Amino acid sequence: MRILLTGSKGQVGSCLRDRLPDSWELIASDSQTLNITDAHNVLNMVKTFEPDVIINAAGYTKVDAAETDIDKAFAINATGTLNLAQAAQSIGARLIHISTEQVFDGHHHVILSENMAPNPLSVYGHSKLAGELLALNAHVDTVIVRTSWVYSEYGSNFVKTMLEKGLETPSLRVVDDQIGCPTYAGDLAEVIIRLTALTHSPRGLLHFAGSQQMSWAEFAQRIFAEAAKIDERYKHVKVEHIATADYQSAARRPEFGILDSRSLQNLLPQPVADTPLARIVEKLIR
Numbered sequence: 001m002r003i004l005l006t007g008s009k010g011q012v013g014s015c016l017r018d019r020l021p022d023s024w025e026l027i028a029s030d031s032q033t034l035n036i037t038d039a040h041n042v043l044n045m046v047k048t049f050e051p052d053v054i055i056n057a058a059g060y061t062k063v064d065a066a067e068t069d070i071d072k073a074f075a076i077n078a079t080g081t082l083n084l085a086q087a088a089q090s091i092g093a094r095l096i097h098i099s100t101e102q103v104f105d106g107h108h109h110v111i112l113s114e115n116m117a118p119n120p121l122s123v124y125g126h127s128k129l130a131g132e133l134l135a136l137n138a139h140v141d142t143v144i145v146r147t148s149w150v151y152s153e154y155g156s157n158f159v160k161t162m163l164e165k166g167l168e169t170p171s172l173r174v175v176d177d178q179i180g181c182p183t184y185a186g187d188l189a190e191v192i193i194r195l196t197a198l199t200h201s202p203r204g205l206l207h208f209a210g211s212q213q214m215s216w217a218e219f220a221q222r223i224f225a226e227a228a229k230i231d232e233r234y235k236h237v238k239v240e241h242i243a244t245a246d247y248q249s250a251a252r253r254p255e256f257g258i259l260d261s262r263s264l265q266n267l268l269p270q271p272v273a274d275t276p277l278a279r280i281v282e283k284l285i286r
């Protein structure tokens, strides 16, 4: 199996690189070696390496910044995804692309299945939805895995931010009225690898997220509870639960962003279980 991986230095890309089977040939690209917004370069790279599968882990992921950086968010998340889909189509490769629960508004407080209508609240959500639609229209052999609240030992994420801020300040104000499922990027990478290995590959939309529902404030408390087992300075960190209305952020996010992972998990020979949060906290502290 020959894989072209984009965004290989991001959270999901790095976790994929750590886990892809050695027997698979990997062409790992990053924003320097393959800018996915450049259609010509994407097509050249794809025609040169002729991958069986393109995994797109590249993305514009700064949700608040996207509100004013609209062109760039759309160039990467929409046009960049289209470029990969068209290149995949031209050589008959499969495209696996990652999207987000932020294509939904989360107003109805229901668990989100693949057949529910999206309605993004933010520029980021709109740009990701545009990428989904463009890819699905351009190339039939496309799988889109929507996920949520991704964290890992790599890059920037909520767990890392909490661990840093927890040592700087004794009390943190964290939103308690947005509910989601934190997802370890390593578990998502494992799902993508198992999907890639399937002989009859699925097409279209699939959802995958960690199995535990919680608010950001509850997530912060769990992070500090795990951290306190390793470093007692975290024992004293207080999490003040606040409302979204009392927290200034540029982008609106879904109140309830729980993705239903059952369709995807049922496709796999073995479901992917959550890696314990403690393991990632430990990697980040030590």
Ligand SMILES: NC(=O)c1ccc[n+]([C@@H]2O[C@H](COP(=O)([O-])OP(=O)(O)OC[C@H]3O[C@@H](n4cnc5c(N)ncnc54)[C@H](OP(=O)(O)O)[C@@H]3O)[C@@H](O)[C@H]2O)c1
Pocket: 006, 007, 008, 009, 010, 011, 012, 013, 030, 031, 032, 034, 035, 036, 037, 056, 057, 058, 059, 060, 061, 076, 080, 098, 099, 100, 101, 128, 146, 147, 148, 149, 150, 151, 155, 156
């Ligand atoms: N993080 C989350 O909570 C979350 C939740 C749901 C879905 N997702 C989706 O999951 C995917 C991976 O997310 P992640 O958390 O791993 O993101 P990440 O850590 O921000 O990594 C994204 C990678 O994309 C690369 N990139 C940006 N612009 C590019 C371009 N024009 N061409 C090629 N590469 C480019 C970045 O490289 P540079 O750093 O060099 O720019 C970065 O390495 C994204 O599609 C994201 O929308 C993420």
